Amino acid sequence: MSRQMTIKKTSDDRLFDAIVYAVAAVIIIVVLYPLLFIISASFSDPARVLNGEVWLLPKGVSLDAYTNILHNDKIWIGYRNTIVYTVVGTIINIIMTILAAYPLSRPDLPGRGAIMVLITLTMFLGGGLIPTYLLVKELGMVNTMWALIVPGAIATYNLIVMRTYFQSSIPWELQEAAHMDGCSNWRLLISIILPLSKPILAVMVLFYAVGHWNSFFSALIYIRDEALHPLQLVLREILMISQSAGIEGGSVGLEDQILLAESIKFAVIIVSTLPVLIMYPFVQRHFVKGVMIGSIKG
Incomplete structure (x- = not known):
């Protein structure tokens, strides 16, 4: 009986940990994505940024912004x-x-x-x-x-x-x-x-x-x-x-x-x-x- 309770508790803990990690991953993505987008947009061709082509990685790499x-x-x-x-x-x-x-x-x-x-x-x-x-x-x-x-x-x-x-x-x-x-x-x-x-x-x-x-x-x-x-x-x-x-x-x-x-x-x-x-x-x-x-x- 004690062994079964221990196994059940371990399974519950693993499920809880999986939920916590999943929620944490979603929060990290939500928090980091705007920062990653801004970094990519700053190095991208502004025309492609305005056209909505930039999502994650830079498109048409340009250093004109930093030069200005x-x-x-x-x-x-x-x-x-x-x-x-x-x-x-x-x-x-x-x-x-x-x-x-x-x-x-x-x-x-x-x-x-x-x-x-x-x-x-x-x-x-x-x-x-x-x-x-x-x-x-x-x-x-x-x-x-x-x-x-x-x-x-x-x-x-x-x-x-x-x-x-x-x-x-x-x-x-x-x-x-x-x-x-x-x-x-x-x-x-x-x-x-x-x-x-x-x-x-x-x-x-x-x-x-x-x-x-x-x-x-x-x-x-x-x-x-x-x-x-x-x-x-x-x-x-x-x-x-x-x-x-x-x-x-x-x-x-x-x-x-x-x-x-x-x-x-x-x-x-x-x-x-x-x-x-x-x-x-x-x-x-x-x-x-x-x-x-x-x-x-x-």
Whole structure:
């Protein structure tokens, strides 16, 4: 009887595993196909892309799109701006989140419960776009990079996740022992807490960096100078040009304008997402751990 139950359980497990693998395969195909299509389209003849001939592999391989990108000053300026905004913004985000999350994780902080309630309320209540714009304007940050960084210096969700990590993964007894040995709060944070927090720091860097890299709405609202436009605004402009067939071309005909804009559109998408795709594998091993901590105990 026991042997029959074991065989039945094994069969059920195999069926369950087969279903899981099948569902996972479908999800992978659904997620990867758009990326593969964009890659293929960026290397294909734009006329064949518009005719619907490109499904998976490139058709009529052409590097014209990437050649145009290399000679487009706006794209390189946007690329430079986005890198600056992402690096500076992520550094500020990480520093501010650590300085807020660590004190809130300590059980000896008076009133930390009330403070967390007030912080959590910001996830549900906000001043709105117009009051926020007026505040940014009064602070003199309109048409500067700080308008894209300072208003979102701390993300409430990320703060909660990092605070939860400090509470659950770093024993309070270790911190008490360090204090008894004469370790100051700053020394404790820098020499003990942060070295033990590499997984959550990697997750926060990924969250904040991807957010800055993909952000365009704040730049659309606050940035007027084209020299300060991030790459996503440049990409948006190219998409609008593609739709209206209004790209600068001199003597180039209307049909060639449309084809050129279509080709550049796919190539810019690849160029704009490449850094994120490169960065993700380096923090992927910490990603699940950091997210699960916040979701289970946050």
